[in-house]
Amino acid sequence: MGNLDRGGLRSRINRRQLLQWSLVGISGAAATSLLAACGGGGESTPTTAAAATSAGTEASSSGAGSPAAETGSPSASGTTGSSGSTGSGGTPAAAATAKPEISDKSVRIAQGVDIKTFDPHEDSSSAGIAVFQNVFDNLLAIDQNMVLGPSLAEKWENINDTTWEFKLRQGVKFHDGTPFTAKDIAFSFNHVLDPATKSRQYSNIAPIDHAEAVDDFTLHLVTKAPLAPLLDETRNIFALPADTYQSMGAAKFSLNPIGTGPYKFKEWVKDQHVLVERFDDHWRGKAVLASAEFRPIAEDATRVAALQAGEIDIATIIPPDQAEALKSDSALDVRAVRSLRIIFVGMNCFKDPLTNVKVRQALNYAVDVPSIIKNLFNGHAYQTTSIIGPNIFGFDPDIKPYEYDPDKAKSLLKEAGFPDGFSTVLDTPQGRYIQDVEVAQAVSGFLDKVGVKAEVRPADFNEFFDRWLAKKMEGLYLLGSGGGLDGDGLMGSHFDGKRRGLYYNSPQSDDLIHQAYAELDPKKRLALYYQLDEYLKDQAPWIYLYEQEDTYGVVKNLNWKPRPDERLWAWDMSFK
Amino acid sequence: MLAFLIRRLIHAVFVIFGVSVIIFILMYLTGDPTSVMVPNDATPEQIADLRHRMGFDRPIYVQYGLFVEHAVQGDFGYSYRIQQPALNLVLQRVPMTLRLAGASVAISLIIAIPIGILAAVKRNSIFDRISMVGVLFGQSMPTFWFGIMAILLISVKLHWLPTSGYLGPKYIILPALTLGLYTSAVVARILRSSLIDVLNRDYIRTARSKGLVERAVLLRHALKNAAIPVITVVGLQVGYLLGGSVVTETVFSYPGMGLLAIQAIRGRDMPVVQAFVICTAVVIVLINLLVDLLYTYLDPRVKY
Numbered sequence: 001m002g003n004l005d006r007g008g009l010r011s012r013i014n015r016r017q018l019l020q021w022s023l024v025g026i027s028g029a030a031a032t033s034l035l036a037a038c039g040g041g042g043e044s045t046p047t048t049a050a051a052a053t054s055a056g057t058e059a060s061s062s063g064a065g066s067p068a069a070e071t072g073s074p075s076a077s078g079t080t081g082s083s084g085s086t087g088s089g090g091t092p093a094a095a096a097t098a099k100p101e102i103s104d105k106s107v108r109i110a111q112g113v114d115i116k117t118f119d120p121h122e123d124s125s126s127a128g129i130a131v132f133q134n135v136f137d138n139l140l141a142i143d144q145n146m147v148l149g150p151s152l153a154e155k156w157e158n159i160n161d162t163t164w165e166f167k168l169r170q171g172v173k174f175h176d177g178t179p180f181t182a183k184d185i186a187f188s189f190n191h192v193l194d195p196a197t198k199s200r201q202y203s204n205i206a207p208i209d210h211a212e213a214v215d216d217f218t219l220h221l222v223t224k225a226p227l228a229p230l231l232d233e234t235r236n237i238f239a240l241p242a243d244t245y246q247s248m249g250a251a252k253f254s255l256n257p258i259g260t261g262p263y264k265f266k267e268w269v270k271d272q273h274v275l276v277e278r279f280d281d282h283w284r285g286k287a288v289l290a291s292a293e294f295r296p297i298a299e300d301a302t303r304v305a306a307l308q309a310g311e312i313d314i315a316t317i318i319p320p321d322q323a324e325a326l327k328s329d330s331a332l333d334v335r336a337v338r339s340l341r342i343i344f345v346g347m348n349c350f351k352d353p354l355t356n357v358k359v360r361q362a363l364n365y366a367v368d369v370p371s372i373i374k375n376l377f378n379g380h381a382y383q384t385t386s387i388i389g390p391n392i393f394g395f396d397p398d399i400k401p402y403e404y405d406p407d408k409a410k411s412l413l414k415e416a417g418f419p420d421g422f423s424t425v426l427d428t429p430q431g432r433y434i435q436d437v438e439v440a441q442a443v444s445g446f447l448d449k450v451g452v453k454a455e456v457r458p459a460d461f462n463e464f465f466d467r468w469l470a471k472k473m474e475g476l477y478l479l480g481s482g483g484g485l486d487g488d489g490l491m492g493s494h495f496d497g498k499r500r501g502l503y504y505n506s507p508q509s510d511d512l513i514h515q516a517y518a519e520l521d522p523k524k525r526l527a528l529y530y531q532l533d534e535y536l537k538d539q540a541p542w543i544y545l546y547e548q549e550d551t552y553g554v555v556k557n558l559n560w561k562p563r564p565d566e567r568l569w570a571w572d573m574s575f576k
Numbered sequence: 577m578l579a580f581l582i583r584r585l586i587h588a589v590f591v592i593f594g595v596s597v598i599i600f601i602l603m604y605l606t607g608d609p610t611s612v613m614v615p616n617d618a619t620p621e622q623i624a625d626l627r628h629r630m631g632f633d634r635p636i637y638v639q640y641g642l643f644v645e646h647a648v649q650g651d652f653g654y655s656y657r658i659q660q661p662a663l664n665l666v667l668q669r670v671p672m673t674l675r676l677a678g679a680s681v682a683i684s685l686i687i688a689i690p691i692g693i694l695a696a697v698k699r700n701s702i703f704d705r706i707s708m709v710g711v712l713f714g715q716s717m718p719t720f721w722f723g724i725m726a727i728l729l730i731s732v733k734l735h736w737l738p739t740s741g742y743l744g745p746k747y748i749i750l751p752a753l754t755l756g757l758y759t760s761a762v763v764a765r766i767l768r769s770s771l772i773d774v775l776n777r778d779y780i781r782t783a784r785s786k787g788l789v790e791r792a793v794l795l796r797h798a799l800k801n802a803a804i805p806v807i808t809v810v811g812l813q814v815g816y817l818l819g820g821s822v823v824t825e826t827v828f829s830y831p832g833m834g835l836l837a838i839q840a841i842r843g844r845d846m847p848v849v850q851a852f853v854i855c856t857a858v859v860i861v862l863i864n865l866l867v868d869l870l871y872t873y874l875d876p877r878v879k880y
Contacts, residue, residue, distance in 0.1 A: 116658065269831075270831065271829070271831035271835060271836075272741060272742055272743065272831050273741070273743070295741055295829070296829060297740050297741070297829045298826060298829060298835075299724075299740075299826060299827050299829065301724050301727075302724070302727060302739055302740045302827055302828065302829060305724075305727045305728055305731060305732050305739045305740075306731075306738075306739040306740055306741075308732045309727075309731045309732045309735060309738070309739050310735070311731075311738055311739055311740075
């Protein structure tokens with residue numbers, strides 16, 4: 001017994017000591033893991049939101065469709081014209097004839113983030129729209145070559161300066177079997193336009209006054225003033241079933257969405273997967289693939305591993321180092337496409353010393369963009385010269401980029417009264433764009449050489465973008481903008497004082513933007529954009545950087561070509 | 577026993593109170609949320625008005641009082657990112673994370689118990705040395721790195737298990753292994769030293785001299801007493817497992833509350849972060865209580 005007692009005492013002491021030590025250890029371990037997760041883990045994780053290109057920019061595209069040209073809308077510049085179509089996509093008729101046999105196969109796609117909601121006008125992120133496009137249709141569709149063509153609307157013209165008439169397709173059905181009519185699409189526009197909805201797509205179509213169903217298959221969009229880029233602005237408005245949406249209410253609809261798209265909603269388990277199934281009564285015909293699954297895998301390395309393990313067929317946003325690893329796998333392809341997205345460092349031009357144009361020009365001269373492209377992207381990016389890039393309507397090919405000239409930067413800073421430079425911040429999203437934080441650090445390094453201290457502050461994209469929208473950027477910020485094909489998109493979301501010119505606007509550029517906006521003659525319109533390009537290059541509201549390349553990892557036997565606008569349309573996919 | 581329970585529950589209230597004070601002060605230090613809520617061109621009057629309506633102009637202890645008042649009613653406010661009550665978001669994920677933590681404990685025990693026993697019995701043998709080096713390895717390996725390596729080896733090369741996500745029970749194995757690696761190392765080490773300690777006791781010598789076979793000595797007499805510190809450690813490891821779930825769930829896209837927490841931290845979604853921290857604290861306190869109660873079954877001499 002004595003021994004036992006002794007043993008009991010000893011074990012109690014052990015236990016008490018253990019408790020004490022372990023408490024210390026655990027709090028430490030828990031704290032460390034949290035910290036590691038916030039810092040270290042974050043670095044390699046493509047953050048949540050794949051996000052939202054600024055709503056405005058996402059919306060702009062060119063009115064490139066042929067009917068648009070007839071009616072004097074901005075016909076796309078040569079670069080966006082149709083050439084070398086790759087089969088699917090395109091007009092419904094062409095797509096239908098070129099389609100392979102209907103199969104019972106399914107495509108599995110991993111993006112970095114989950115959708116936020118299934119109400120298609122409440123998540124304007126490209127990752128969200130990539131999914132919504134499968135379930136919903138728009139008035140017009142954009143094909144693989146970024147040309148606008150008919151979708152729910154078959155024909156359109158503007159019948160006077162402010163009214164556009166759309167003749168709608170007949171025989172289109174929603175997934176619940178109800179027929180699609182003008183009332184539904186009119187509701188969709190008016191719902192987004194209603195300030196009470198607080199839709200993320202509102203700013204894209206704000207210039208539209210209202211939509212009106214003239215009869216079952218005729219829609220009128222009435223604009224507040226003549227609106228040249230109207231057709232582009234409709235591209236993110238999806239047809240909702242008016243009656244169902246209203247009777248269900250937005251909250252319930254966002255969990256049980258119903259559209260007219262080639263796939264119908266099956267299941268969404270948050271942070272696990274979105275599953276859509278072929279809709280047999282779809283107006284284009286039956287989709288080739290039986291279903292599509294979208295999985296959010298935040299960690300780049302895990303997303304790539306899932307592809308290598310054969311669990312998914314497409315992995316988005318492959319970082320350059322992982323792309324090399326994928327190339328050695330004989331079952332996989334790395335497919336890249338020149339993105340419509342431009343990356344730049346914006347400046348809050350209403351905050352000193354960035355109010356001074358010489359300072360802003362100096363920052364442009366201080367950054368060696370070709371070196372960033374070479375060293376961080378292995379050459380897989382394209383330097384931009386001004387706001388509007390070469391694939392966008394309004395691009396001026398004669399503009400030359402700012403050259404890397406640190407001496408000139410220093411002398412401009414001296415002229416501006418900052419011979420010793422100044423201090424500012426450089427906010428950047430983390431994991432939203434390829435190498436975003438690295439680019440911000442490189443820019444900060446170049447600025448440092450001319451005496452400008454820019455502290456790089458990485459943040460989650462959603463949080464960053466909310467701050468951006470709330471005009472909270474204090475100095476410099478790295479941002480990407482794109483998806484659109486018409487110059488007005490970028491102008492509206494970055495420089496128009498009446499729209500979202502949050503960090504730069506001026507009476508001169510506003511005047512040009514508004515003229516171009518209302519000018520229905522494409523030639524005159526282009527001339528206005530040339531003036532704008534030149535003016536804004538000189539004003540330097542951004543440090544102009546580059547257009548990025550989107551890289552996807554894809555299984556070899558999948559027929560699919562990545563799109564410049566980042567949409568993942570299962571209708572376009574088939575297996576060999 | 578009842579007195580002990582009551583004492584421990586009062587103790588638990590203080591612990592959770594302490595955690596709530598810390599999380600509240602940390603949040604207070606991150607700044608006044610109104611600055612994020614108003615547009616830049618808001619007038620000072622508008623900002624003051626919002627501050628007043630939100631209660632941010634009151635002294636910190638009043639704000640804390642209001643926070644506690646709402647929190648005890650289960651109201652942590654609405655998530656900024658997803659317009660849903662923060663507590664609901666967290667509670668929906670608790671079962672997933674508990675399942676992961678449970679699987680981790682199970683896997684780590686399956687690994688650690690045989691290693692611990694063999695290392696103790698064959699003390700100073702090659703096996704003992706190798707396994708103790710392995711334990712050191714397991715304790716010092718970063719979870720994040722081990723997770724990626726496990727995915728590459730087991731999922732990509734061998735195709736034994738899926739890489740990530742959660743679509744069924746087999747999806748839990750790799751994350752549980754990753755999360756439980758550290759725990760299994762700790763348990764193996766504690767079990768070894770505790771068993772060595774017990775095997776040197778007099779009653780073991782008595783048992784042996786009675787002529788009991790070594791197997792019976794070990795399993796029936798030694799192991800049960802050696803298990804007590806192991807239970808303590810496993811109980812305390814739950815805190816580590818819940819904290820570690822943040823990293824592990826991110827690597828494996830496992831939809832538990834760790835993944836939710838990391839998204840909330842990145843998005844400065846403070847109501848969700850608060851709800852996560854408080855829920856974690858409650859779970860840890862409850863599990864520790866459970867461990868204490870377990871002693872009475874393992875060791876009849878332990879009385880409360």
